[in-house]
Amino acid sequence: MYVLGIDGGGTKTTGIVADENGKVYIESHAGPSNPNTLTPDEFEEVLKGLTADLEKQDSVIFSQLAVCFAGMSGAGDSWRCDAKFEQVLTKFLPPQIEVIVRNDAYNVLYSETLGKPGIVQIAGTGSISFGLNHENKTVRSGGWGYLFDEAGSAYHLGNEALRAVFKNYDGRGPETVLTEEIINYFNVSDVTDLLGKIHGPEHPRSVIAQLAPLIIAAAENGDGVAAKIIRKACAEIMECIESCHKKLFAADHPTLVVLSGGVFANSQQLLDCLRELSKKTLPNIVLRQAHAAPVSGAVIGGLKAMGFNSIDENITERINLQLKKS
C-alpha cells in the first residue's frame, strides 16, 4: 500500500511516497506551490516536476500508488478551487489513484493528531486558526490579511514593536530595549533612519516580520514593553482558538491544539502565557508545539482516506528519521 503525501507551501513543496508503517520509498522537493502567488501554468509546472521526479526515482512503486493526499497552502477556501487542484494532480498521477487536496493546515494537524480532530494555530509571518471535528466539519478564524488581522503573527509582533519604538521616540510611550535592538538589527544610527529600511525594496511585511525574534527575546529578558506586546498577541491568539473550539467541540472537550510556525519556536514565555489564558476559558485543551514534518501529516491523511483508522503512534517519528535533511 503506497501513499503519496504532498506538503505544498509558499516557499517549497515536498512529496514523499510511504507505506502504512511509515517507511519512506521516494522523496522529492520542488519550488513554491501556493496557487495565489503563481499563474495556473506555473502551478501546474511545479506539480508536474515533482511527480515526474518521484516517478523517475522509482517508477514501479509510483505506478502502484493508491492515494495522493496534498495539503497545499492556498487550498481549502472553496471547493471549486480544490477540485481544480485535484484535476491538475490527477493528470500527472497513475490512473485510478484517489486524489485529495486540502489546505496545508491539515498536514500540520494530522502530523500531531495522527488523523484525529483538533485545532491548529499557525503563527509564522501571518497567523490563522484552523479546526476539524469528528463530523469532518472545519472552521477557520483569523488570517484575513496582515493589514488588519493576523494578530499573533511575526508581522504583527514586529509592527507593534515599531509602534512602541516611535512612540517612545516622540515621548508618547515608555522606554524599551526594543529601540536599541531594532536600531542595531538594521545597522542604522537613529530611529528615523528605520523608515528607509522598512520601506526599502523588500515588501514591508517580510522586513517587519523578521523582527519577531527580537521582541520574543526582549520579553524574556524582562522588557516591559515587549512583554506587553507578547501578552496582547497571546490574548488575540487565544480568541482565535476559542472561536474555532466553540464552533466545533463541546466546551469541555479535551482538544489537542497544535502550535505551528516560527513565532512559537523558542518562546517558552509565549507558550506559558497561552496556557495561563486557556485555564480560564478552555481548561481541557492541550497545547503542543508541532515537531513532526508536515509532509508526514499528508501521508496520514492519505492513510486515513484508505480506511486506516488506527494509525501507529510512532509513524511521524519514523518518517522524520528517513527524510533527507534539506
Added chain:
Amino acid sequence: MYVLGIDGGGTKTTGIVADENGKVYIESHAGPSNPNTLTPDEFEEVLKGLTADLEKQDSVIFSQLAVCFAGMSGAGDSWRCDAKFEQVLTKFLPPQIEVIVRNDAYNVLYSETLGKPGIVQIAGTGSISFGLNHENKTVRSGGWGYLFDEAGSAYHLGNEALRAVFKNYDGRGPETVLTEEIINYFNVSDVTDLLGKIHGPEHPRSVIAQLAPLIIAAAENGDGVAAKIIRKACAEIMECIESCHKKLFAADHPTLVVLSGGVFANSQQLLDCLRELSKKTLPNIVLRQAHAAPVSGAVIGGLKAMGFNSIDENITERINLQLKKS
C-alpha cells in the same frame, strides 16, 4: 507691501499674492508639489508654472513682491531639503525677494493663530501633530507611517473597523453595524468578498481610509464597536498633542490646538471626546477646527517674516472671501 503665500500639497498647490490687509491681488493653482512623490524636475516644473502664471496675471505687482512664504507638504524634515526648495523658488521670483520654505503644517497653524505659536493636529488619510513655541522651536509627534503609526487617521479608523468586522465574522468579537455598512459601501454580498475590494488595483491605504466617515457616523448612531474605535483614536491623538505640548510649553500654557483634516469634519463626538480627554492632562488647551484656507496662513507667515507682529484678526476671513471657489 506684497506677499506671495504658497500652500503646496500632495494633490494641488495654491499661490496667492496679498497685502498686509488681506487684499488678494493674484491667485493661481497648480498640480501637486510634494517633493517626495515627484522627481526634482517635476517639482521645479510645478513651481515654475505657478509663478509664471502669477506673473502673467499681473507683472507689475509680481515684480514688487517683498517676501514669499511657502508651506509645503514634505518640507521641514531637514534643513538641507528646505534650502533646496528655497533655491528652486528663488529662480522663478523677482530678485532680492526673501524666500521662506516650511512644512505645510505652518500654514494651517498660522491661519488660526495669526502667526502665533500653537499646535496643529492633522487627521486626514494620515495623522501627525506639529507644534511651534515662542522661541520658534518646532516638534512633531506621530506620522511615522500608516503601517505602524498615525493612529487617529482615516486609514487607522478604517483599518480598526475592518478588524472588528472580521472578528465578528469569526465569532471573536461583538456585533456591529459596521459589517452591514462596509458590505453596502463596497457593494458586495459577503464579508469575505471585502478582501478583493481592499487588495484591488488601488493602494489599500486609500481604499481603507475612505471608510472613516462610516465609522464616525456609526459611532454617532450609537454603535458600541465604532464608538470604541473613536475613543481609542482620540486617546492616541491626545497622546500626540500631549507629547508636543510637553516639549514646547509649560504645563498650564493656554495653547491653541488647531484640528485639521477630514477626520475632524462633521464629527462632534470626536471633538467632544478630545475635549473630555484634554481636561485631565491639558486643561488649558483650546481645541479649534481649522476653517480658514491654509494659503491664508502662508500669507501670514510672509507678513510675520516682514516684521508685522500684530496681524488683523479678520485677515483670514477677508482672504477666504476673495479666493475663487475651486
